[in-house]
Amino acid sequence: MQQSCSLRRPAPETSRSSTRSLGHQRIQNYKLISLICRAKGSRKAGADGEAAPAPSPSASASGRGTRDGSASQQRKPRRTDAEPTSSTTAAIAVTGAPSAPTVTASPPAPTPAKAAVAATGGGGDSQQQLLWAPDADASPSYDPWSDPRVLEELEAREIPVLEELTTAQHVITVDNFLPAPQAAELRGVFDSRFADPRACHPERFLWDYWHVPDQYTLVRTQAAVYFPDELYGRLEEALLSYGEAALGCRAISPIWMSYYVDGCLQELHCDNPHGPFAFVLSLTPTTDWSQREFVGGETMILQPHVLNYWRNYDPRKGMELQHLVTRVPSPFNRLTVFDPRFPHGVREVRGTRDPRKGRLVLHGWFTEPAPFFDGPLEAADAEVALNEGLEPLWEALEAVSGLITGTLIARVNISGADGSVTDLSWLADTLVEVPNHDRAAADAMLEERVLPRLRALVHNEVRDCLMGLSFPAAGAGRDTKLTFPIVFE
Numbered sequence: 440m441q442q443s444c445s446l447r448r449p450a451p452e453t454s455r456s457s458t459r460s461l462g463h464q465r466i467q468n469y470k471l472i473s474l475i476c477r478a479k480g481s482r483k484a485g486a487d488g489e490a491a492p493a494p495s496p497s498a499s500a501s502g503r504g505t506r507d508g509s510a511s512q513q514r515k516p517r518r519t520d521a522e523p524t525s526s527t528t529a530a531i532a533v534t535g536a537p538s539a540p541t542v543t544a545s546p547p548a549p550t551p552a553k554a555a556v557a558a559t560g561g562g563g564d565s566q567q568q569l570l571w572a573p574d575a576d577a578s579p580s581y582d583p584w585s586d587p588r589v590l591e592e593l594e595a596r597e598i599p600v601l602e603e604l605t606t607a608q609h610v611i612t613v614d615n616f617l618p619a620p621q622a623a624e625l626r627g628v629f630d631s632r633f634a635d636p637r638a639c640h641p642e643r644f645l646w647d648y649w650h651v652p653d654q655y656t657l658v659r660t661q662a663a664v665y666f667p668d669e670l671y672g673r674l675e676e677a678l679l680s681y682g683e684a685a686l687g688c689r690a691i692s693p694i695w696m697s698y699y700v701d702g703c704l705q706e707l708h709c710d711n712p713h714g715p716f717a718f719v720l721s722l723t724p725t726t727d728w729s730q731r732e733f734v735g736g737e738t739m740i741l742q743p744h745v746l747n748y749w750r751n752y753d754p755r756k757g758m759e760l761q762h763l764v765t766r767v768p769s770p771f772n773r774l775t776v777f778d779p780r781f782p783h784g785v786r787e788v789r790g791t792r793d794p795r796k797g798r799l800v801l802h803g804w805f806t807e808p809a810p811f812f813d814g815p816l817e818a819a820d821a822e823v824a825l826n827e828g829l830e831p832l833w834e835a836l837e838a839v840s841g842l843i844t845g846t847l848i849a850r851v852n853i854s855g856a857d858g859s860v861t862d863l864s865w866l867a868d869t870l871v872e873v874p875n876h877d878r879a880a881a882d883a884m885l886e887e888r889v890l891p892r893l894r895a896l897v898h899n900e901v902r903d904c905l906m907g908l909s910f911p912a913a914g915a916g917r918d919t920k921l922t923f924p925i926v927f928e
């Protein structure tokens with residue numbers, strides 16, 4: 440959805456003592472500008488100060504662009520004003536949440552290989568589980584890297600086959616996202632304001648009936664304006680904490696709240712510039728989606744194989760909506776996180792005209808993927824080691840420039856005792872090989888090279904580089920976590 444307007448409140452200034460942000464100004468100083476790998480020949484991100492996906496026009500006016508580097512050093516994750524393959528892998532995962540998450544989806548088990556990979560994903564304290572991998576029937580796709588003839592030939596030519604180290608995840612759901620009383624309180628505000636349709640009070644008039652013909656029809660407001668400050672603050676904090684811990688994103692866009700009654704919908708669209716991850720937190724009044732008092736209302740997201748349709752085309756198979764679109768229900772207190780580059784929308788709601796019975800969601804984007812340290816190692820002390828250590832990675836990634844797009848976020852553990860990197864986990868991976876890949880394949884053929892498996896190449900380069908970094912030992916002897924996002928435009 441386009442953010443045509445935004446309301447700002449100052450970013451909260453209280454900081455988590457153990458969390459330090461490099462901040463965007465600092466990123467330029469640290470030369471981490473190469474975080475964004477652009478297509479060959481285009482300018483490098485950061486050359487003119489932009490170090491993250493482009494925000495919407497309204498965002499650049501008042502958001503990231505105004506961020507002060509020095510002040511942001513100690514700032515905790517924050518809200519910004521910033522307004523989704525060729526990958527043949529996709530997954531719905533359910534992540535651990537503060538209040539005993541429940542897994543409601545039970546799609547087919549993943550293949551052993553994918554499951555093994557996913558078990559190492561999710562990093563940090565989160566307990567990310569891969570619940571769904573593409574169904575071979577629904578998304579027929581040929582993977583040369585598991586074709587025994589290809590593997591045999593490569594082996595004969597002594598060409599190593601790189602393994603993917605993570606599974607791409609384009610949709611994540613977290614049930615019971617907020618502590619139950621907090622979710623109930625938010626819902627309670629909405630219910631109380633609509634309780635008596637004849638009562639007239641200022642809060643009734645906070646809503647915008649948003650109708651863009653053939654595209655969006657819904658009723659929306661800004662959550663920061665709608666909710667009492669304290670309640671809004673806790674909501675924002677919960678989303679910021681999740682974004683930082685699970686996605687390496689240190690900010691969120693202003694939170695929209697929208698309700699959908701009969702006829703409301705969002706037609707397919709893509710939110711490419713708004714941030715690497717979209718979120719939808721449902722306040723729809725039922726935890727059992729089948730008990731809702733309307734039909735429709737699911738988030739619908741085009742399946743990866745559809746975006747690669749001809750490559751996977753099978754003349755013997757027809758397809759219906761369920762094979763083309765993933766429909767994600769929004770039961771009460773479910774957080775859905777998805778890759779907003781994928782064409783997506785909201786299925787038309789039918790059956791109720793009462794706001795209290797309709798679909799109600801809080802939504803926006805996680806933004807500002809940026810490196811940050813959590814622990815005793817000071818960013819300033821790590822600067823030189825980080826810059827020098829990353830040089831070979833940027834050189835290696837030049838090779839995939841323009842051939843891959845998406846976000847890869849790793850978190851490493853830095854030993855407090857000797858500054859070595861002892862462990863790496865993957866927080867998020869939305870990397871997708873782009874069709875330029877065909878051109879690269881042709882080039883490789885002409886040069887008698889074998890084009891590597893690009894996602895795997897990136898994973899391996901990032902892992903090898905990060906695991907090889909060496910930092911100064913931290914005084915306190917305690918370990919430090921470095922969260923490290925790489926955005927490929």
Ligand SMILES: O=C(O)CCC(=O)C(=O)O
Nearest residue numbers: 440719738784785800802
């Ligand atoms: O409400 C949803 O499920 C999706 C929202 C969305 O795509 C948007 O606001 O751009």
Ligand SMILES: [Fe+2]
Nearest residue numbers: 440710779783
């Ligand atoms: Fe959207």
